[in-house]
Amino acid sequence: MTKQTLRRLAATALCLGAMGSSLAQLSAGHSGANPGDTLQLHLNLAAARGDNLYLAAQLGGNFYFFDEAGGLSPYVPGAPTPRRRAGGSAGQQSVLEIAVPEGIDAAVTFHAAYGPGGGDILTTPGAVDMATLQSTVVDLTPIPGGPSYAANCQSCHDYDPTANFNNIQAGRDAAKIQAAIAADKGGMGQLAFLSAREIAAISYWIQNPRFDCH
Numbered sequence: 725m726t727k728q729t730l731r732r733l734a735a736t737a738l739c740l741g742a743m744g745s746s747l748a749q750l751s752a753g754h755s756g757a758n759p760g761d762t763l764q765l766h767l768n769l770a771a772a773r774g775d776n777l778y779l780a781a782q783l784g785g786n787f788y789f790f791d792e793a794g795g796l797s798p799y800v801p802g803a804p805t806p807r808r809r810a811g812g813s814a815g816q817q818s819v820l821e822i823a824v825p826e827g828i829d830a831a832v833t834f835h836a837a838y839g840p841g842g843g844d845i846l847t848t849p850g851a852v853d854m855a856t857l858q859s860t861v862v863d864l865t866p867i868p869g870g871p872s873y874a875a876n877c878q879s880c881h882d883y884d885p886t887a888n889f890n891n892i893q894a895g896r897d898a899a900k901i902q903a904a905i906a907a908d909k910g911g912m913g914q915l916a917f918l919s920a921r922e923i924a925a926i927s928y929w930i931q932n933p934r935f936d937c938h
């Protein structure tokens with residue numbers, strides 16, 4: 725990835741804020757996600773496209789492209805860029821649905837663009853259709869569930885959720901935690917301040933409790 729290419733992409737993303745949104749819009753289901761959460765990306769196309777959709781995740785200065793099977797490979801300058809799919813019909817459509825892996829500790833910018841196939845989509849002059857290049861940012865910095873469990877749940881559910889004290893194992897399903905708080909089960913109404921994302925993190929930790937480093 726050359727500095728020029730990065731600058732070109734950054735500049736393109738900037739001008740799209742002003743002009744591109746009516747042609748296509750890339751959006752994420754959530755502004756943030758934890759390991760294990762499902763990350764969904766949607767693209768809203770103003771008109772049907774016959775060329776190729778490219779979908780990239782940008783982590784720092786590096787680009788990774790999603791292929792047709794959902795696999796992710798690093799950008800290789802000069803090599804044909806794998807496409808996400810061919811074409812697309814007008815309207816809102818899902819372009820990605822993956823479980824967030826562990827170990828990503830950063831905000832990731834996703835880019836979608838339409839262009840021709842067979843070349844390096846980032847450096848072929850005019851290859852990327854500038855008017856349809858779109859980006860959205862998803863914060864994949866995990867909220868650590870362990871400390872949050874210790875602070876908010878442990879007093880009534882024991883430090884180790886596998887003991888299933890007061891039926892904590894039901895919390896493997898985040899919706900059941902939400903419901904227990906809403907119904908004030910066992911006095912849990914006091915936890916109404918917890919955000920959906922924090923509850924998801926606690927639920928994930930109940931499924932994968934670790935006591936070494938949370």
Ligand code: HEC
Binds near residue numbers: 873900
């Ligand atoms: C003040 C004590 C208290 C705190 C704090 C508390 N709980 Fe509970 N919770 C209970 C009790 C008591 C029950 C059992 C209620 C019952 O069986 O009716 C319960 C039940 C549950 C259940 C089972 C709900 C069901 O459908 O059966 C889940 C899941 C749960 N709690 C998750 C949590 C999580 C996660 C936290 C922390 C974010 C938490 N609780 C904090 C007291 C507490």
